[in-house]
Amino acid sequence: MNFKKTIQLLNLVLLLLVLSSCKKHDNDISDADLPKDSLPMMHPSEKEPSKLTAAYINKKKAEIESFYNKNWPHNSLNGSFLVAKDGQIIYERYEGYSNLRAKTPITADTPLHLASVSKMVTATAILKLVNANKLKLDQKVNSILKEFPYPDVTVRMLLNHRSGMRSYSYFTDKKEIWDRHKTITNQQLLTLMATKHIALESKTNTRFAYCNTNYAMLALIIEKITGLSYKEAMSKIIFKPLGMTNTFVMDYDKDRKTVVPSYKGNNVEIGMDFLDAIYGDKNIYSTPRDILKLDQARNAPSFLEPSLYKQVFEGYSNEHKGKRNYGLGIRMTLLDNGETLYYHNGWWHGNTSSYVSLRRENVTLICLSNKFSRKPYDIRKLSALFGDYPFELGDE
Template structure:
């Protein structure tokens, strides 16, 4: 029997139409999937005026030559709106091997690394995996003080003693044996005298706080600190030249620390703890981090408000500390946000001018206080703060 032609053609049209719809659906799915590769922390700033950039470069170059000069060993960078205006690299990462410093050379930023440690904690707070008012003891059961909270560690109001002094005075510890973060917690757990001050009452800057914070990050994430840092910050922001140093057996594979005369400094038993220090990074990677802090997807607006405010008002003055950052609080209501670093021969300074979207970074591995002078550049970008440019 011959097929009914009208019915056949209607069926054929229905089939073709269905194929077209399926093809369109598949195409739509591909288009939707492609958006997964968009950086969720990208921040759009206004483009900089070329004339402004050129004039500012000249001023910064004058400043650099006057205050840093040819003897400086390290990195120096100024950025605005996420755009690098000026950068300079000089000196040796490992002088004895002839390894020079360039834009991709990770240097030890000492206590500037506390900003990254704190940000790991704050990202976990944003994810509701931890609470700022949570007792440290509820996370690390062997931690000996029930009153101490996560926030107190972040803003240095825990009252804890510096672990370096505790180990120096511990006659049972072999000073040739490097200590670990867990060793710090173990020493606190067995020591009856771990407090300098009552928790929550006074500000006292103390590296012990950030060693413990690194352990908290490990406990909450179930991963080592370096893995957690990569997952929470480094990989999402493509900070490919940043890492945690946590094994003294690898000391020949990182940049070295020097005295001002380029005499290499010895490594010590205190050089293996992390969270308080031992993050190696570049100025360019820190710019990527700084830019991301303007994104409410990276850190919520609420958590940034808590991060960039002061908590210590026992004494009058401009100096204060937020959650992982230092502050200068001026009478005009403006806060100058920064962090300094010093460990062995490594000195560093990171400044973030929030209203002006400006970043200053200076890192040196040959002892000098020059990185701290970078704050003088503030005058080129803001009238809110009183620093002498010259």
């Protein structure tokens, strides 16, 4: 009898060990579960913010304040605004409400929807993975995402919008393709393209066509390469290492009722729709102070190997001569004087955003709003205060 009980006890212990192992795999992957070098994490800028003179700061503050008051008279900006030089904030303003009904004020710690400025952040994670030899820029997407139906598209072409794919908003609203009463995810979007035979808009790599679908697929690539959800991967690669404590990827199921809503220009709230669970092209919430940390890290020597870094800021759409171009997750305007303005704008529902990085002058310009307005895009004009950029601050 004692021998039989001993066997039963041993079997029970073995079962508990198996269940414990299974439970460990079911949980989110923790930092302790990952080899130290398994994820290529961002590093803060090695440079301390420069100590600008009081005279310089006061002069720039007065000029920026004048511009701000012309663009947003009577505190009409509903959002956040920041200008920094060499990593040092020289001017910031936070106006309006994150929730108009509750009259919750927007502060320096209020995360607002970045809209398509999220693409710059997604591109940053992809570039770090390329830099760490986790994937290659010219690797075929279908070698990573086996279901991906367009055989000639590469990672680089997703980054620079030359894949030829159609924007998902142009085909998911057709009832024979998708039921708009159901929220669609990134993976479901990929499956739709594979099973519903969604044709390319243009032949791959023949022209630039800005397309949100590209960055939704890049988010899936991040998940495939890291073995983490996009939300977890972005936190581990970028947000936590840089101390971006007010930045996160919206989890549609968990966060949609608590994130900052957006509004039309007449203050009518814009609800979420069936496309709001898709991430990579959008759905990152952040603050100007956190974006400044990312901007400085992206411009630090430790960001990427020099040869890869150079490719980020090349223009890839040269089939037609023009002033505007697109790099790897960054827009650019080629100016007549030989300067290049690097930036990314965003617009999703009532959220509009603008991020400008003057790389040579190490100046960062950021404006975010959760109430629809095109005025945030005008922040680029402030570049004229810091370098040879052909903008008049009084221009409309």
